[in-house]
Amino acid sequence: MGIKERKERQKTEMRESILDASLKLFTEEGYENVTMRKIADKIEYSVGTLYLYFKDKGEIFFELHSRGFAEFYNKQLSIQHIKDPIERLKAHGEAYIRFAMEFPEYYDLMFISRVPAKEIEKFEHWEEGERTYEILKLNIRQAMEAGYFKGVDLEVAAFSLWSFVHGIASLSIRGRLKMIPEQYLQFLISGALQFISKLY
Amino acid sequence: MGIKERKERQKTEMRESILDASLKLFTEEGYENVTMRKIADKIEYSVGTLYLYFKDKGEIFFELHSRGFAEFYNKQLSIQHIKDPIERLKAHGEAYIRFAMEFPEYYDLMFISRVPAKEIEKFEHWEEGERTYEILKLNIRQAMEAGYFKGVDLEVAAFSLWSFVHGIASLSIRGRLKMIPEQYLQFLISGALQFISKLY
DNA sequence: ATTATTAAATAAACAACGTTTAGTATTTAA
DNA sequence: TTAAATACTAAACGTTGTTTATTTAATAAT
Structure with missing residues (x-):
């Protein structure tokens, strides 16, 4: 029954990937110049996906x-x-x-x-x-x-x-x-x- | 021929009124939370009018x-x-x-x-x-x-x-x-x- | 194996933003 | 009284963060 474990792992990997991309963008362009669409682009997912992992843009920052x-x-x-x-x-x-x-x-x-x-x-x-x-x-x-x-x-x-x-x-x-x-x-x-x- | 003078006076009065309202709003809510629509509302003019007196939001700030x-x-x-x-x-x-x-x-x-x-x-x-x-x-x-x-x-x-x-x-x-x-x-x-x- | 259920991802839409445009009143000059 | 100029506005544009309805994929149950 490693499915649950794998899913959890994938979930945290996704979160990490979003945080990674966000941090890079934030430091390059500053918080307010980074849009959710830019972050989504960077990780090659749709915008909506971000909201499955974070409540909002502020939560990513926090x-x-x-x-x-x-x-x-x-x-x-x-x-x-x-x-x-x-x-x-x-x-x-x-x-x-x-x-x-x-x-x-x-x-x-x-x-x-x-x-x-x-x-x-x-x-x-x-x-x-x-x-x-x-x-x-x-x-x-x-x-x-x-x-x-x-x-x-x-x-x-x-x-x-x-x-x-x-x-x-x-x-x-x-x-x-x-x-x-x-x-x-x-x-x-x-x-x-x-x-x-x-x-x- | 005081018409020109009066018009100029009115123009500066309008600018003052916009600046007054903006400063109050900026103080209360902070620059980024103040919208052009809020400023327009406060002085009871339309949004577009603001742009007749100031190039953009940043110029009001400056x-x-x-x-x-x-x-x-x-x-x-x-x-x-x-x-x-x-x-x-x-x-x-x-x-x-x-x-x-x-x-x-x-x-x-x-x-x-x-x-x-x-x-x-x-x-x-x-x-x-x-x-x-x-x-x-x-x-x-x-x-x-x-x-x-x-x-x-x-x-x-x-x-x-x-x-x-x-x-x-x-x-x-x-x-x-x-x-x-x-x-x-x-x-x-x-x-x-x-x-x-x-x-x- | 097939079907039903759940989860993951997306496309499209929403409301609010700064700004622009096209058009309407109003005032001034002729 | 009419023409020109000025002041103003309503509506729209392009982007933003966020939400929705829907589709796609993965898992579980039959």
């Missing part, structure tokens, strides 16, 4: 979003082995920006897009988000214990550093730095990260 | 965007009388945040909203934006001449400070700080501004 957060979380964990708390904090900032640049569509959904009124409660108990914020606070606390951030409130420091990297990421993703040549922008960003690290 | 910038520019000028460059720089940051909080709809249009693809090249020679950015750089330069920001690149400093205040503003406006009680958020923001001022 599934990718969850995967994005997993990726984000891992990226943050991957620098936790660094011993020196200051070096770790620097790497943390870099990892944050790198994620935003590599997966702008994910980043946009996670931190920039308007949250539809209906989905707002998903952000109220936003486990995935808070989990990563806790890593930041942990890193700052350990830097404090090592003698840095003298006389600074932990919450203020965390909020400030988050705002800072988010500022860079969101200005870039939403096209407000378009006038800056790519290479010079790279210089500015790494310069800014170095600049802010004087606060430590 | 006109509002420009006005937001005028308001913004004035707010920045209003603190230029402060003599001490450091005090002026602090006031600059505060004025920036205050503008964002007082006119979130304009701030959103100016720095957060997705720019309609067609209008993107307008950001390449973005006079209004650069004019305000020049004020920031001027203030930093004068602080440098007064002995602050030792060994820091001017462009890097300007970019960093902008990213920082934009980070705060955009996280707040796009609801990513909803979990923080209003009063505590005020504490965090002023704390963050104080924190960053250690860089001077």
Whole structure:
């Protein structure tokens, strides 16, 4: 009786195939420039088929979003082995920006897009988000214990550093730095990260 | 022969009326959720009429965007009388945040909203934006001449400070700080501004 | 093997969008 | 009073996300 198993396998394969195609299209052309028809074309099925596997376009995005957060979380964990708390904090900032640049569509959904009124409660108990914020606070606390951030409130420091990297990421993703040549922008960003690290 | 004058007056009144209605709708529902039909409904004219006064939806957006910038520019000028460059720089940051909080709809249009693809090249020679950015750089330069920001690149400093205040503003406006009680958020923001001022 | 049942996929349609067109009022000039 | 110009609108176009009715294919039952 392997039929059921095979069917299930085929179903998840189909879902994967849709998500694959969607992610490629989203990153190439941006969420709103990707139509359901384009996705269907890419996987060589009809449009209606997409709706057998996903409730709507938003669900495709949200599934990718969850995967994005997993990726984000891992990226943050991957620098936790660094011993020196200051070096770790620097790497943390870099990892944050790198994620935003590599997966702008994910980043946009996670931190920039308007949250539809209906989905707002998903952000109220936003486990995935808070989990990563806790890593930041942990890193700052350990830097404090090592003698840095003298006389600074932990919450203020965390909020400030988050705002800072988010500022860079969101200005870039939403096209407000378009006038800056790519290479010079790279210089500015790494310069800014170095600049802010004087606060430590 | 006041006919021509009257017609011109009526034409600008109509434009104003369209812009008024659009700004209200954009603020309430966000650019992409506002349809040309909704705007037309609000001013009680047909959809086609909108296209007699504006080339397309993006042009309405851009006109509002420009006005937001005028308001913004004035707010920045209003603190230029402060003599001490450091005090002026602090006031600059505060004025920036205050503008964002007082006119979130304009701030959103100016720095957060997705720019309609067609209008993107307008950001390449973005006079209004650069004019305000020049004020920031001027203030930093004068602080440098007064002995602050030792060994820091001017462009890097300007970019960093902008990213920082934009980070705060955009996280707040796009609801990513909803979990923080209003009063505590005020504490965090002023704390963050104080924190960053250690860089001077 | 044939038939009935279920599942998978599609073609066609729907409503809503930004935009354009062709035509109707209204105002101005002759 | 008529002709020309202007202001406006109704209806349509092409695309969008989504739903439907229908067909095709695979499985189960007889």
